[in-house]
Amino acid sequence: MEFKVSPLTKIISLSGFLALGFLLVILSCALFHNYYPLFDILIFLLAPLPNTLFSKSGADNANFMSDAPSNAQDTGNFLTGVFVTSxxxxxxxxxxxQLIGALSCVMSTIGGLIIYSSIVVFSWFFHSSWDQEEDTLFG
Structure with a gap:
């Protein structure tokens, strides 16, 4: 017995997960009247972009038959790692x-990781459905 989840259910659950991450970061700012943790949102929103931009950057003829990642993919992975670490x-x-408190630090870090992980899970969920040629939503 195979359990299939509709794409609408995936989108709704991931948007709730993303809203939880934004809520944690915004609460870490608003509760302590210090808005430095908002930079964390910007960094975690920029983190998946290098992998997205460099993952399919042209097919090299020299690497056509090999599974080794190209230099562009390595650069994308490196920049994503820099953003996540930052x-x-x-x-x-x-x-x-001493610009923010300890609780604000924890809330901002956890909220940022939730934001980044929801973006990664979204792309992971829908990556396989973008590659399929048939439209599973409408039949």
Whole structure:
């Protein structure tokens, strides 16, 4: 017995998950009257872009038969890692410099990770359905 989840259910659940991440970051700002953690949202929203931009950057004829990633894919992976690491480290640096409190640091970090993971899960859920030629939503 195979359990299929409709695309609408996926979108609704992921949007709720994304809203939870935004809520945590915004609460970490509003509860403590300090809006430095909003930079965390920007960093985690920019984090998936390098992988998206560099993942399908042209087919190299030299690497046509090999499964090795290209230099562009490596660059995208590196930049994504830099963004994710910066998004985790930025609230810690703000806390160390006493710009935000400890609870604000924790809420901002967890909220940012939820935002990033919901974007990654969204692209992972719908990557396979974009490759299919048949339209499963309408028949």
């Amino acid at each position: 998004g985790i480290a930025l609230p810690v640096v703000f806390y160390h410099c």
